[in-house]
Amino acid sequence: MTPVTTAGDGKTPTRGSARRALVGRLSWGLADQAASSMTNFAVGIYVARSLGLTAFGVFSLAWVTYGVVLSVSRGLATDPLVVRFSGVPDASWRGAVARSSGTALGVGAAVGAVCLAVGLGVGGSVGPAFACLGVMLPGLLLQDAWRYSFFAAGTGRKAFVNDVVWGVALVPAMVVAARVGSVAAFVLAWGASAAVAAVYGCLQSGIRPRLTGAREWLRAHRDLGYRYLVENVSTSGASQLRAYGLGAIVGVSAVGVIRGAELLLGPFLAVLMGLSLVTVAEAARVLRRAPHRLGLFCLLLGGVQAVAALLWGAALLLVPDQLGELTLGDVWGSASELIVPATLGVAGAGLGTGAAAGLRALGAARRSLRSQLFASACYVIGGLGGAAVGGTVGSAWGVAAATVSGSVVWWLHLRAALREHRPSPLPEVRTS
Numbered sequence: 001m002t003p004v005t006t007a008g009d010g011k012t013p014t015r016g017s018a019r020r021a022l023v024g025r026l027s028w029g030l031a032d033q034a035a036s037s038m039t040n041f042a043v044g045i046y047v048a049r050s051l052g053l054t055a056f057g058v059f060s061l062a063w064v065t066y067g068v069v070l071s072v073s074r075g076l077a078t079d080p081l082v083v084r085f086s087g088v089p090d091a092s093w094r095g096a097v098a099r100s101s102g103t104a105l106g107v108g109a110a111v112g113a114v115c116l117a118v119g120l121g122v123g124g125s126v127g128p129a130f131a132c133l134g135v136m137l138p139g140l141l142l143q144d145a146w147r148y149s150f151f152a153a154g155t156g157r158k159a160f161v162n163d164v165v166w167g168v169a170l171v172p173a174m175v176v177a178a179r180v181g182s183v184a185a186f187v188l189a190w191g192a193s194a195a196v197a198a199v200y201g202c203l204q205s206g207i208r209p210r211l212t213g214a215r216e217w218l219r220a221h222r223d224l225g226y227r228y229l230v231e232n233v234s235t236s237g238a239s240q241l242r243a244y245g246l247g248a249i250v251g252v253s254a255v256g257v258i259r260g261a262e263l264l265l266g267p268f269l270a271v272l273m274g275l276s277l278v279t280v281a282e283a284a285r286v287l288r289r290a291p292h293r294l295g296l297f298c299l300l301l302g303g304v305q306a307v308a309a310l311l312w313g314a315a316l317l318l319v320p321d322q323l324g325e326l327t328l329g330d331v332w333g334s335a336s337e338l339i340v341p342a343t344l345g346v347a348g349a350g351l352g353t354g355a356a357a358g359l360r361a362l363g364a365a366r367r368s369l370r371s372q373l374f375a376s377a378c379y380v381i382g383g384l385g386g387a388a389v390g391g392t393v394g395s396a397w398g399v400a401a402a403t404v405s406g407s408v409v410w411w412l413h414l415r416a417a418l419r420e421h422r423p424s425p426l427p428e429v430r431t432s
Contacts, residue, residue: 028156028157028159028160031156031160032147032151032156032159032160032163032278035160035163035164035167036163038167039163039166039167039170041263042167042170042174043170043174043186043190044259044260044262044263045263045327045328046174046178047059047186048256048259048260048263048328048329048331049328049329050177050178050181050186051181051183051186052329052330054252054253054256055125055183056256056259056260056331057247057252057253057254057255057256057259058125058126058129058183058252059129059183059186059187060243060255060256060258060259061126061129061243061244061247061252061255062129062130062132062133062183062187063259064236064239064240064243065115065130065133065240066133066137066140067236067239067240068233068236068237068239068240069107069108069111069115069137069141070140070141070144070236071229071232071233071235071236071237072107072111072229072232072233073103073104073107073108073141073144073145074144074148074228074232075225075226075228075229075230075231075232075233076103076104076107076218076225076226076228076229077100077101077103077104077107077145077217077225078100078104078144078145078148078149079148079224079225079228079232079280079360080100080217080221080224080225080228081096081097081100081148081149081152082148082151082152082280082281082284082360083224083280083284083360083361083363084096084221084224085097085152086151086152086153086154086280086281086284086285087152087154087281087284087285087288090153093149093152093153094205094207096217097149097152097205097207098207098208098209098210098213099210099213099214099216099217100145100148100149100217101142101145101146101149101207101209101210102209102210102211102212102213102214102217103213103214103217103218104141104142104144104145104209105138105141105142105145105209105211106211106214107141108137108138108139108140108141108142109137109138111134111137112133112134112135112136112137112138113134114134115130115131115133115134115137116130116131116134116135117134118130118131118134119131119132119133119134125183128182128183128184129183129184129187131184132184132187132188132191133187133191135188135191136187136188136190136191136192136194136195137191138195139191139192139194139195139198140191140194140195140198142195142198142201142209143162143166143194143195143197143198143201145201145209146158146159146162146197146198146201146204146205147159147162147163149205149207150162150204150205151278151281152281154281156278158204158205161204162197162200162201162204163197165196165197165200166193166194166196166197169192169193169196169197170189170190170193173188173189173190173192173193174186174189174190176189177189223365224363224365227365227366227368227369228365228368230369230373231365231368231369231372231373232372234372234373234376235372235375235376237376238376238377238379238380238383239379241380241384242379242380242383242384242395242399243255243258245380245383245384245387246258246383246384246387246392246395249384249387249388250387250391250392250395254387254391254392254395256331257331257334257335257338257392258338258392258395258396260328260331260332260334260335261335261338261339261342261396262342263328263335264316264328264335264336264339264342265309265312265313265316265342265343265346279301279353279354279357280357280360280361282297282357283297283298283357283358283360283361284360284361286361287361287362291421294358294361294362294418295358295414295415295418297358298354298355298357298358298414299354300354301353301354301357302350302351302352302353302354302355302407303351303354305347305350305351305353305354306347306348306350306351307347308350309343309346309347309350310343310347312343313339313340313342313343313344313346313347314343316339316343317339317340319336321333321336324336334392337392337393338392338393338396341393341396341397341399341400342396342400344400344403344404345396345399345400345402345403345404346403348400348403348404348406348407349403349406349407351407351411352375352403352406352407352410352411355371355407355410355411355413355414356368356371356372356410358414358417358418359371359410359413359414359417362417362418362421364413364417364420364421367413367414367416367417368413370413371406371409371410371413374406374409375402375403375405375406375407375409375410376406378401378402378403378405378406379399379402379403379406381398381402382395382398382399382400382401382402383395383398383399383402384398385398386398386399
């Protein structure tokens with residue numbers, strides 16, 4: 001057999017050392033996702049208890065909008081970074097990170113200016129929240145870019161530390177926001193604490209984002225970036241359309257109810273949203289070293305997440321109402337009715353993310369885009385169609401059916417992509 005060497009070191013890794021390295025990187029990935037999950041969960045719970053159902057619905061609209069902008073940043077800046085610069089020599093990684101993080105910062109500044117203008121123009125209860133979100137977007141997107149950068153380098157410990165810094169900074173910020181008692185104050189507190197972590201990321205990496213390198217980055221990776229942009233925006237845009245449509249069909253309070261149900265499943269939703277922090281980079285490594293194992297890796301990844309989501313949902317059904325009300329306040333009563341469909345939706349999405357990671361690692365952007373567009377269309381149709389028929393509960397069941405259908409399409413495309421890719425690695429594993 002021709003030996004397989006790691007990038008840049010000229011050494012042949014043993015099976016045991018490679019497995020230990022993989023376990024180490026995944027462990028830091030899990031630790032980072034745990035920190036991120038706890039932060040998101042704490043913010044949601046604190047805001048829900050402090051503001052009440054309607055104001056929490058306004059905060060949720062700002063949160064969903066941030067998700068759309070984040071998906072733009074990831075598609076253009078950090079997704080290509082993870083696919084093409086995972087496990088590369090340090091000099092190559094540093095140059096790529098400077099341009100990638102500069103792109104993320106530029107996206108935050110550009111879209112943030114639009115959000116600020118729209119927020120000031122809209123006014124009312126929603127306008128100030130969106131104006132504050134616009135101010136905070138550059139810091140929020142840069143913090144996320146550092147996390148992707150560290151996982152691409154295989155240094156997940158730094159990503160974990162960065163998220164912990166954000167969580168620590170959140171504590172005093174949320175206390176101050178609670179004293180003010182407005183949605184805008186909570187958005188500012190959330191974004192300002194992220195900005196603290198973003199600045200710390202510059203110190204951790206020793207890299208300054210290069211805004212002037214954004215154009216070069218976009219041009220060099222346009223074959224992946226623009227497809228990932230459409231793919232990511234279709235995901236978060238579908239969530240936003242569902243949220244706005246649900247608010248129009250049922251009422252703004254219904255958006256808060258859906259967000260409350262999502263908070264109950266927060267650990268798994270956070271893992272799904274940030275999945276490519278770990279799994280795409282690891283799938284890319286599996287593809288380089290043992291391409292015949294990529295399908296099994298993706299199946300295990302998706303299967304474990306789906307089973308874990310089902311177990312978590314089963315545990316939530318056993319939570320007594322007193323404890324639920326203590327956690328979510330007035331939101332609990334309505335959110336608890338959505339546990340079963342929300343759990344099935346997360347389980348279906350978890351299974352699909354295994355296939356999505358494989359398609360990203362293969363660089364099969366066209367197949368990945370087709371899969372995501374289909375899944376997003378199902379999500380919007382199921383969510384709004386269900387809302388029109390059965391209100392908030394109907395919307396939750398419609399989304400559950402949509403995610404399961406989307407997962408099937410993801411796996412069909414991964415299967416086809418693996419068949420197409422098989423001829424290329426044969427010369428590397430051929431007996432000499």
